[in-house]
Amino acid sequence: xxxxxxxxxxxxxxxxxxxxxxxxxxxxxxxxxxxxxxxxxxxxxxxxxxxxxxxxxxxxxxxxxxxxxxxxxxxxxxxxxxxxxxxxxxxxxxxxxxxxxxxxxxxxxxxxxxxxxxxxxxxxxxxxxxxxxxxxxxxxxxxxxxxxxxxxxxxxxxxxxxxxxxxxxxxxxxxxxxxx
Numbered sequence: 001x002x003x004x005x006x007x008x009x010x011x012x013x014x015x016x017x018x019x020x021x022x023x024x025x026x027x028x029x030x031x032x033x034x035x036x037x038x039x040x041x042x043x044x045x046x047x048x049x050x051x052x053x054x055x056x057x058x059x060x061x062x063x064x065x066x067x068x069x070x071x072x073x074x075x076x077x078x079x080x081x082x083x084x085x086x087x088x089x090x091x092x093x094x095x096x097x098x099x100x101x102x103x104x105x106x107x108x109x110x111x112x113x114x115x116x117x118x119x120x121x122x123x124x125x126x127x128x129x130x131x132x133x134x135x136x137x138x139x140x141x142x143x144x145x146x147x148x149x150x151x152x153x154x155x156x157x158x159x160x161x162x163x164x165x166x167x168x169x170x171x172x173x174x175x176x177x178x179x180x
Contacts, residue, residue, distance in 0.1 A: 031120055031146050032163035035170070036064050039118055039144045042159050042172050045069045049115035052076065054106045054129065059086030059099070061118050066098040071116075075101035076109050111136035120146040127151055133175075143173040 031039070039061070045051060047070030053061040056075025059082075065073040077083050086101040106129055111117060114137060121129065126148055133143060133150075149155070149171050157172040 031061070032168070033060065033064070035146065035161050035163050035168050036061050037068065038159060038161045039146060039170055040065055040069055040071075040116075042157060042170055043116045043118070043142045043144045045071050045116050047071065050074070050113050051116045051118065052109070052111055052114040053118045054109070055119065055121060056086060056101055057082055059089050059101055062086070062099045062101065063089065063093060063095060066095050067093075071098070073099045075099075076104045076106055077101055078103065078105065107132060112138065114138075115141055117141070117143045118146070119143070121148060123148045123151065137175045139175050139177045141175045143175075145171045145173070 040051075043051075045065060049069075050072045051062070051065045051074070053065075053073065053075045056062060056077045057079075059075055062073035062075050065071040075083075075086060077086065080103055083101050083103045090096060090099045090101070106121075109132070111132065117133065117137065119126065119129070126145060127150075130150055130152070137143070143150070147169055150173060153173050155171045156174045157170075159170040159172070161168045161170060
C-alpha cells in the first residue's frame with residue numbers, strides 16, 4: 001500500500017524538479033557580441049532612444065546600446081545573480097546614468113517608454129510576451145527577436161548573422177502607426 005502512495009509522489013517530485021520555473025521563458029544563453037551589435041543596428045537604435053532588453057542576462061545588450069549607440073538601456077532579468085552581476089558591471093563601466101537592470105517578470109513589465117525592445121526567447125515564450133508588447137509599445141517602436149519569430153507578426157526585416165560557425169536570424173518588427 002505504501003508503495004502505491006510513495007511512487008506517484010516520487011514521480012511528481014522528479015517531474016517538478018525537471019520542469020523549469022513557470023516564469024523562466026528561456027534558458028540563459030547569451031547572444032554573441034557581433035549578434036548584439038547587429039541587433040541594435042537593424043533596430044536602427046538612435047542616441048537618446050530607450051531600449052528594453054527582456055531577459056537581459058549579463059547586460060551585454062545594455063552596455064553595447066549605451067556605449068556604441070548612445071541609448072538609455074533598461075534590462076529585465078529573472079535571475080537575482082545576473083541582475084547583481086550586470087549592475088556591478090554597469091557601475092564598473094560608469095554607465096549608471098544610461099543603464100539599469102531590474103529583477104522582474106517579463107510578462108508584467110511596463111514597456112510604454114521603449115523605443116526598441118530586444119528579446120532572445122523561445123517562440124512559445126514570444127507568444128506569451130506578445131500581448132504585453134502590443135499593449136505597451138507605441139507606434140513606430142521596434143522589436144528585435146534573436147532566432148525566434150513572433151508568431152502572427154510580419155517582420156519588416158530579417159537578417160542573418162554568423163557567429164561561432166552558426167547562423168543566427170534576427171527578426172525586426174515595427175509597431176504599426178496609430179489608425180486615424
